[in-house]
Amino acid sequence: MGFIDDYNVQNPGNGATVIKSVTATYGDDVAAAVLQRATKVSATKVTAEKLLGDLRVLWLTDKRSPLDVFKLLKLDDVATNPLDNAALDAWESYLNLFNYVNRESGKKITELETFRAAYGGDDALAKMLQQATKVSATKVNAEKLLGDLRVLWLTDKRPPLDVFKLLKLDDVATNPLDNAALDAWESYLNLFNYVNRESGKKITELETFRAAYGGDDALAKMLHQATRVSTTKEAARNLLRDQRNRWWGEKRTPLDVFKLLNLDKVASNPLASPALDVWNSYLKSFNYWSRGTGRETTTIDTFTAAYGDAALAKIINTARTVPETEKMATALQLQQFALWMRKRGNPNNIYTHVFKLDPKLKTIPEPYQTILNHYHSFYKQFIRDVK
Structure with a gap:
């Protein structure tokens, strides 16, 4: 806090000159963070608040938007948790000042609006916020912003599938079950179903995954691979169970599912497909559920029916x-x-x-x-x- 001490020995009325010198030397981000922390110390509180006021006036004079200042304070660094950055309080104060000064415009800039623009999309923002909910110091703020994000999606009439894709959870090259944004999406799914409970149509997690992945085959492969990852094993198994139950509910035979999973493609080696394990699980479940009906079948019977001898x-x-x-x-x-x-x-x-x-x-x-x-x-x- 050396520059606060420097300020105290200079002319108190020359704050604007001091803050320009400080930001030129240390950068706006460092200056804002240090000054914000200094407001919590009784010996430096008054001076720090005065300099923060000068800093806000400087940004306003330079016609900086809240987004400009957000980036100036490096709050858009995706490698960090901006909610745990002391400079965030300085930015929030500027946001309030900016909106007050521009109140006649009829356009109020929100915290969420700025975060979305700074992070370049809802996917990166949702991941950061979800991770921030696991930090005690930032949990409340993160949950509030996530709540605002869900309300925004709801206001925009976005169905769960749209939000799933918006958060890039449909990227087949990744494991969506290991993506922090999935928790944000699941919360939205629950909210969406609650708000639309009178419609009589409840959208399920499996239904959205199937639609997003373009079919059961790609989904089955992803889920099977996810069962091999300790952090996603349980969630993947639950979805695979739901998938088997759905097939059974649709009265699909093992041969139907074999074809559904594209295991009947001669150009490939079906024995090397991750989907084969998923199919084997369904075969066992099908035979168990069909016991005593004469509908039971075998692996070789299904392969033969699919390919021919x-x-x-x-x-x-x-x-x-x-x-x-x-x-x-x-x-x-x-x-x-x-x-x-x-x-x-x-x-x-x-x-x-x-x-x-x-x-x-x-x-x-x-x-x-x-x-x-x-x-x-x-x-x-x-x-x-x-x-």
Whole structure:
């Protein structure tokens, strides 16, 4: 607080000159923060308040808008919590003065309006405010601004999906469940549903996620990956459970969901898709819920229905060469071979009826040769076991 001491030995009536010198030397941000803290010390309170008044007059004379001063005080630094910056009080005092001086304009500039403009959008602002609610010194102020933000969205008639996108929670390259802005969105969702409770239509979190991600497949992949992150595991599992319940409520079979998750795309290796684990969970739930009805089904039945015998055999054969899917592919191949045994048995039938190969061929092309070799081994083992 050295410049306050300097002021005390100078002409008290020369405050404007002193404050210009101080800001030129230290910068407006440092000067405002130091002076604001000095107002809380009895020995420097009067002088600090006088200099802060001079500083506000200086900004007003320079025709600086509240946003200009906000940035001048470096309150727009996204790496910090501006609500914990002593300079914020100086800015709020200037905001009040600015609005008073310009009261005839009919346009009152708000704190929230300035924060939104300074942070370049609601997403960065919501993240900062949500994190600030976890700091005891800034909790009350942050919650107030978040409340103002929710009211603004409501006034603008923004549905939860709009706000979800506004906060960039639909970015497929990130984990939205690990985004501080999600809490702000969830609070808005609750408020929106409460205000519109008479409509009889409650918007759910899952419904918004599905719409934002453009379908169940992208959402399922994101949620599955989020279950592997300790901080988002529980939330991801809850949404996956809601997703399974929704599919069941829509009377979707495992084959329906298989296609819904784009696992029936031949160009891909479905065994390597994160969505496969989501589908497996639904298969188990479906069979449990369907027990005793005769609707139960298996993994191999669904894969076969989705791809057909020949295409599936080739997919499995390729997947066996990939370390990450080798074990799963080998197990699935055994299930396919067991199915072939029940339906067609003899390898010659597979050659002609499944792969549609010409019996006159002298050389069996790949990958059919490799697949048939595996099936021959399986067939011989089966015959030995039967004998």
